[in-house]
Amino acid sequence: MTPIAEPPPQVLTTFGLTEHPLIPLEGGTVVGWRVGEVVLSLVPDNARAAWSARARENLYVEGMRIARPIRASDGRYVVSGWRADTYVAGSPEPRHDEVLAVAERLHEALAGMERPRFLLQPPAAPFTDVDVFNAADRAAWEDVPLRSARAAGMPEPESEDGKQSVEALKTLAGLRRPVDLTSQVVHGDLFGTVLFAGAAAPAITDIVPYYRPAAWASAVIVVDALAWGGADDDLIERWSHLEEWPRMLLRATMFRLAVHALHPRSSSGALPGLLKVVDQVRLLV
8 A cells, every 4th residue: 555645735724734743644554644633534536535424424323433524614525635534543453243233333324325326337447446346346246247347448357366266256156146135325344444442432434335235234344354354254153143144245255356356456365365255155155
């Protein structure tokens, strides 16, 4: 990940953040800047950042801390590609069941929210990370996996592990069955982004929107936790009360395989854990 440069003076001025020093927030590299009790961060997509800000502005979820957006002096949520949010203390921890409990409460609160229009837009060149995740999401649900990616002209994976992830994706696609669940706005990237600070309530700083069943978003957490988070295998069973659980795990695993196949920064070291989940899911469906 490339370190984030300091926000320019006009951004600080527009958000009214000129009275405090800039303190880098690090996560291996600089991922944002703290200015007093505010965090400034670059956004990958202005429309999604503004949507997330509006969604979080007055959202209340029992037992959760939520970073609130700071509006600029002219009312904007995003200025020159930067957003500002209240600082919430904490860091990610491997408390997987608690993250899943956060997901249930959060998605209950988001259930009535309208589908953002930008989620209907197909991926388009020049491709960004947003386009990659958009195409990967569609790959798990469309009749022919990766059809949207190919139609948009996304390059086929050339690495051996990329090709392997496509083969695993095709294998799982053959095991799919129709899903009869209501889709809603969900946060599709909760693994590794929920912040914990001792006994304080868990916190989120963003909402990464997808329009899928709530159980799918929980399944993504489980897939990530099993593949890369050191979770015990019983995590699947502990959350098996969720609707159409094996089918949601299948679609979530397909989503992650598609991300691995399409993303230019995918690491070969990430695939073995994901293939382990593939084997587990094949036994369930």
